[in-house]
Amino acid sequence: MSAPHPAYRIKGPALISFSGGRTSAFMLHEILRAHDGQLPEDVVVAFANTGRERAETLRFVHECGVRWSVRIHWLEYRPAGFEKVSFNSASRNGEPFEALIAAKGYLPNAVTRFCTSELKVRPMKHFAMSLGWERWANVIGLRYDEGHRIIKQHVANERRKERWTTLMPMARARHTKRADVMPFWLGENTDPLAPLMPLPQGFDLGLRDYEGNCDLCMLKSRGALKRLIRDNPGMADWWKAREASISARSAKATATGRRFVTEYSYADLEREVTTQPFMPGLLGDDDDLEFDVECGLICAPSLEAAE
Template sequence: MKRVINFSGGKTSALMTILLKPTDDDIVLFTDTGREHPLTYKFIDDFEKNEGIKVHRVGYEHKRSPGLTGFDAMTNWKTHLPNRMKRLCTTELKINVARRYLRPLIGMKFEQFIGFRFDEPNRVKNYKHTYKGVYTKFILFDQKVTKEMVNQFWLTKPYTLEIPSILGNCDLCFLKGKDNIIKIMAMYPELADKWIEDERRANVGRKKKDGTFFPDVSYEGLLKIAKSQTSLFDLDKALPAYNCSCTN
């Protein structure tokens, strides 16, 4: 059976990929939202170069958003923005993109591997996959691999992901929580621009200005708070407010 290895661009999924020793028949799949930190893309380049493993990189496109990809393409034409309760970004940018890419290549019967660790039992327990013929495996959980073990592994390598884990995945994802977003904006205010533009675009033509990622505050408002901070924060200790299961 064909194997699909879900590669998020982080250290955990990269370790899982190495342990699986993919062959040319396997597909190491990175579904790119276009909102990753620049150093995540550098890490993927370094991974391919050092490990000799090809990463299939795919992204979302839509005919109503010519010339745009990923998150930009989705928010350019969607009438509402994703939020914690309606995570259309996961569906559109991850799940559907992966299905469209894989179906003509290998069909919809395969083993898929997801990098949930032993110290993430709730992610394993709550994972839901309803596609008949797709069999999901969590080898890091099965092998009792923890975050500390992942970090120790990358100390042995000549390259690594050079950002705190809170900056992984979409850089200012609403699932990180408002407090963490403020902390990140305080250090990297330039990351806010594209998210603010999403909200401005979503509010065009609306009588009620409710096109925001959070119901009670805009990203522009969060940026103002971040700029008022008198001290910076230790992002290495920051943890997402909500569980992110943005897997394929």
């Protein structure tokens, strides 16, 4: 293996945002290599759990920490800020997400995506501030092949509306999903759920790209959501319950605030799954997207108002 790229030498204070997916785990591994396996005291790693993460994601985050001997701070949203949890105590049935929805009185959707800003970005911000930091570097796993997101982050850095400056070492190192991330984890294997050869690192996330982190994320295509519901009976129950609860009880919720997706409900999706024949291969335009919980890179609004 070649020497780590200089971009992975991180100067603190810095918070490494670990999404729980293969990309950010690759980034963390390279940062550790660049620091000879030991991070500086003012460079910390954090993972924000919404309670709707896949069980495979939680296991993967835990395993990365144990195998690589790095402390990963597990955080969860609380109305007053955040709470530190662990692999064992982390919420697994959407409790932080449900509490946020109850506080808001309406549901996030493709236009109003407050789930990311409140459940992930804000807890990490408050955690960094709890360390006494006024300003810091926010290290995120954006690859070189994610050009539009990289541009978006550069623009955000120039605006300087947040307490942090975003660093993208994978983009600087020109590391991509196809050439670097997937071979690192899967080697010559093509199916992560049925590897034919030993895994290069001895372990892996164990999910296909469309399965992602947040189990039924509203940003996934209709086809992907239907396949997930078909393959995982009961997965839609939590989402259906939130939509039903808001519709029945909340005066705050407009028509768009009563569904995660404006065009259809999760009950509609489940009904389609149970009444229509299975059409393999029809996931939608995001079949090749990696839903690895870097959702904050896609949709988190500015937190300037929280300063």
